[in-house]
Amino acid sequence: MAQSAAPATGTPAVPAITPISLKEIAPWTLFFGILALILLYFVGAEQGATALISGEGVHEWVHDGRHLLGFPCH
Amino acid sequence: MNSISVRALLVRGMLAGLASGALALLTAYLLGESRVDAAIAFEEAHSHDHGGGEELVSRSLQSTAGLATGILVYGIALGGIAALVYCYALGRVGRFGPRATAALVSLGAFVAVYLVPFLKYPANPPAVGDPDTLDQRTALFFLMIALSVLLAVATVILGKRLAPRLGNWYASVAAGAAFLVVVGIAFAFLPSGENVPEGFPAVLLWQFRLATLAVQFVLWAGFGLVFGHLAERLLVSKAGDRQGDEAASRTATAAR
Numbered sequence: 001m002a003q004s005a006a007p008a009t010g011t012p013a014v015p016a017i018t019p020i021s022l023k024e025i026a027p028w029t030l031f032f033g034i035l036a037l038i039l040l041y042f043v044g045a046e047q048g049a050t051a052l053i054s055g056e057g058v059h060e061w062v063h064d065g066r067h068l069l070g071f072p073c074h
Numbered sequence: 075m076n077s078i079s080v081r082a083l084l085v086r087g088m089l090a091g092l093a094s095g096a097l098a099l100l101t102a103y104l105l106g107e108s109r110v111d112a113a114i115a116f117e118e119a120h121s122h123d124h125g126g127g128e129e130l131v132s133r134s135l136q137s138t139a140g141l142a143t144g145i146l147v148y149g150i151a152l153g154g155i156a157a158l159v160y161c162y163a164l165g166r167v168g169r170f171g172p173r174a175t176a177a178l179v180s181l182g183a184f185v186a187v188y189l190v191p192f193l194k195y196p197a198n199p200p201a202v203g204d205p206d207t208l209d210q211r212t213a214l215f216f217l218m219i220a221l222s223v224l225l226a227v228a229t230v231i232l233g234k235r236l237a238p239r240l241g242n243w244y245a246s247v248a249a250g251a252a253f254l255v256v257v258g259i260a261f262a263f264l265p266s267g268e269n270v271p272e273g274f275p276a277v278l279l280w281q282f283r284l285a286t287l288a289v290q291f292v293l294w295a296g297f298g299l300v301f302g303h304l305a306e307r308l309l310v311s312k313a314g315d316r317q318g319d320e321a322a323s324r325t326a327t328a329a330r
Contacts, residue, residue, distance in 0.1 A: 017165035017172070017309070020078050025161045028080045033158060036151035043144050043151075049212035060131040065144015068106040070188065070197035070286050072211040072267075 044071040078164070078309060084157045086304040091153015094296030095146040101292045102145055105285040107137050112278055113199035120201070120271065145289070153297055156183050160305070167230065168242065172309045173302035180298030186226035188290040190257055191218040195267045197286040202279065204269045211267050221260060229253040 044066060046052060047059035059066075059073075066073040114133070131140060160179045167178060195215045203211060233249035240248060270279065 016169060018078070019165035020080060020161050022162070024080050025158065028084055028161075029158045032084060032154050036154045039147050039151040043147050045212060045216075049209045056130050060136065061140045062144035063131070064107065064110055064136045064141040065102075065148065067110055067197065067199060068102045068141070068286050068289055069144065069148055070192060070215075070290070072195075072198065072203060072208060072215050073200070074203070074205050074208060 044069070048073060078161075080158075080161050082308055083161055083305060084154060086308065087153045087157020087160065087301055088150050089153070090297050090301035090304060091149040091151070091156070092146060093300050094153070094293050095149020097296045098149060098289045098293035099142055099145045102141060102285070102289045103137070105288055106282070107141070109199060109278060109282040109285055110137070112275075113201045113282065116274060116278075117201035120273070145293075149293060149297075152183070152187070152293075153301070156180065156297060157301065159183070160301070164309075167234075172305040176302030176305055177298045180294045180301070182226055182230075183297075184290060184294035186223045187219060188294075189287075190222040190225075191215060192283075192287065192290075194218055194261050194264060196283050199279065199282040202270050202274060203267075207267075207269065214264065214267060218260075218264065222257065225253055225256055225260075 042058060043062050047056060048066075049072070063073065111133075156179055160176060163179055164172070164175050167175065170178060195211070195218055229249045229252065232252060233245050236245035236248055239245070
């Protein structure tokens with residue numbers, strides 16, 4: 001698929017970049033995408049509206065970051 | 075068949091996220107912390123049932139190490155996600171080079187992930203926002219982000235569809251206008267989240283919100299520039315090797 005990229009007519013300012021196939025991106029997205037969302041959950045929402053860990057430690061530790069990154073904090 | 079490595083771009087995305095997170099941290103510390111402190115002072119002066127006494131994390135830790143943890147992790151995580159989006163966008167959104175694609179992805183992320191949700195559900199300093207409505211406000215905030223990101227993706231797809239008929243410029247204008255109309259409709263129908271306590275200084279609220287906007291702007295502008303630089307170096311030297319173009323790889327090596 002990637003090999004069939006047709007040369008464009010005229011002289012492009014930027015050479016065409018062959019797109020990365022979805023098959024290559026998917027496993028990385030699945031693993032690191034979910035990992036990143038979990039990290040964002042702990043920074044943005046844990047011990048706020050929902051809690052996986054009891055107590056206030058996580059919430060209090062990232063308190064200022066949560067406010068200044070725009071997450072609803074309390 | 076393809077020598078552009080997703081892994082290499084992902085690593086660079088997270089590094090760029092860390093670097094721009096450090097810039098955003100500096101911005102948050104310089105512009106935001108004084109406003110957080112002022113809001114906490116208001117809160118303490120006006121609340122009657124503040125469960126005082128034990129302080130789990132001291133203010134000096136919250137405003138330094140705690141703030142750094144939050145913003146740097148946020149930067150790394152979003153840098154990684156943005157790099158994955160970049161992997162897909164590269165060579166697909168149009169005839170843009172590595173740096174221009176990075177700038178476009180960053181701009182799109184800033185608008186879709188922060189700016190649009192912020193315009194409906196802006197950041198609140200301590201003391202603003204009723205704790206009893208936290209669940210609802212959190213749900214609405216994340217719903218707004220999801221909606222805004224989905225609409226941004228739909229806008230890009232619409233723009234690509236319209237491009238053969240309208241040309242790139244008018245296709246982009248039409249798709250952008252459609253985005254604004256749908257976002258406007260969503261703003262009109264979603265419930266408002268404002269609950270400012272009586273007597274809370276309007277100037278402080280405005281300055282706090284402006285500071286959060288500055289933090290995000292610095293984060294995404296920094297990410298676009300740093301990641302664009304790293305991606306260009308990676309991809310241009312790769313292309314040079316592929317074509318056996320000695321000059322290109324020499325330049326790339328010299329740039330290291």
